[in-house]
Amino acid sequence: MGIITQSYLASFWSVPMMEVNLLVFMNLLGALLLGLLVGYERSYHGRAAGMRTYGIVCMASAALTVFAGYPGFWWGGSGHGAIPVDPTRVVQGIVTGVGFLGAGVIMKEGLNISGLTTAASIWASSAIGVLVGIGFFGAAILLTVLSASLMMWGPKLEARLPSRRAMGVVLEFSAEFEPDEVIFKNTVAQWGYMVAEGSLNISSKGQIIQWSFVMVALKSQSAPSSLFELSRHLRELDGVEGLQISHARN
Numbered sequence: 001m002g003i004i005t006q007s008y009l010a011s012f013w014s015v016p017m018m019e020v021n022l023l024v025f026m027n028l029l030g031a032l033l034l035g036l037l038v039g040y041e042r043s044y045h046g047r048a049a050g051m052r053t054y055g056i057v058c059m060a061s062a063a064l065t066v067f068a069g070y071p072g073f074w075w076g077g078s079g080h081g082a083i084p085v086d087p088t089r090v091v092q093g094i095v096t097g098v099g100f101l102g103a104g105v106i107m108k109e110g111l112n113i114s115g116l117t118t119a120a121s122i123w124a125s126s127a128i129g130v131l132v133g134i135g136f137f138g139a140a141i142l143l144t145v146l147s148a149s150l151m152m153w154g155p156k157l158e159a160r161l162p163s164r165r166a167m168g169v170v171l172e173f174s175a176e177f178e179p180d181e182v183i184f185k186n187t188v189a190q191w192g193y194m195v196a197e198g199s200l201n202i203s204s205k206g207q208i209i210q211w212s213f214v215m216v217a218l219k220s221q222s223a224p225s226s227l228f229e230l231s232r233h234l235r236e237l238d239g240v241e242g243l244q245i246s247h248a249r250n
Helices: 006-011 015-044 051-069 071-077 087-103 116-133 137-160 181-190 227-235
Strands: 107-109 112-114 166-173 193-195 201-205 208-217 240-247
Touching (some): 015 051, 015 071, 015 116, 051 071, 051 116, 087 116, 166 227, 181 193
Antiparallel strands (some): 107 112, 166 208, 166 240, 193 208, 201 208
C-alpha cells in the first residue's frame, strides 16, 4: 500500500487542521504588524533596515516558534508520536541567526560607529515574534510599544540629560612639521576638551603626519559644541593643513 493515499492527503485539509492553520496565520499576521510598527521608526529615519526587514524577522520568528505548540498536527495529524520539541532550542536558533543579521547593519566609518541601535532593535524584533509564537500576545504588544518608544524618544531624552560631547578629529600637518603632543593637549584643554585616552592614532605619508583621535568635552556646557567653531580653532593651529571632524556617535 502506498504512503500517499487519498485519506492521508485529505488529513492535511481536515477541519481541525484548517483551524490550526488559521490560528497560526493569525499569529503570523500579528507578528508582521508588530514588526512593521517597530521597523517604521527605523525606516522614517532612513536607516538601513526598515519596515520590511523588521516585519520579516518578526514574522519568521513567530513561525519558527508557534509550530512547536502543535506537534499533534504535524504531517497531517500523523505526528502524534513525534519526539517532543524543546521550544527553548528553537528560540536559541532564532536568536543566533538574527544576531548575524544584526551584525550586517553595524558599520564603522573612521572614528564613528553606526547601526548599533538598529542591530539591537532587530534582535528585539525577533523576541517580539517569539512572544507572539508562544501566545504571549500582551507581552509582545508591550515590547513593541516599548521598543518603538525608546527609539523615537530616547534620543530626545539623551539630548536633555547632561553629557560630555565627543568629536572625531583627523588632522593632517604640513610636510616636515613635527606636532607636539603636550602643547596640543594643553591647547584643546583651554577650549574645554581633552584627547580621549587611547584614541590617538598617528600615521605618516612621507613627510606628512596625520593624527586621528577623539576629543571629549571636559564639561557638558562650557565647551563649544558647534563643529564650525571647533573646526575654526583646529584650523588655526600651527602646521595644520588638512582637517576632518564629525560627532563621534554610535
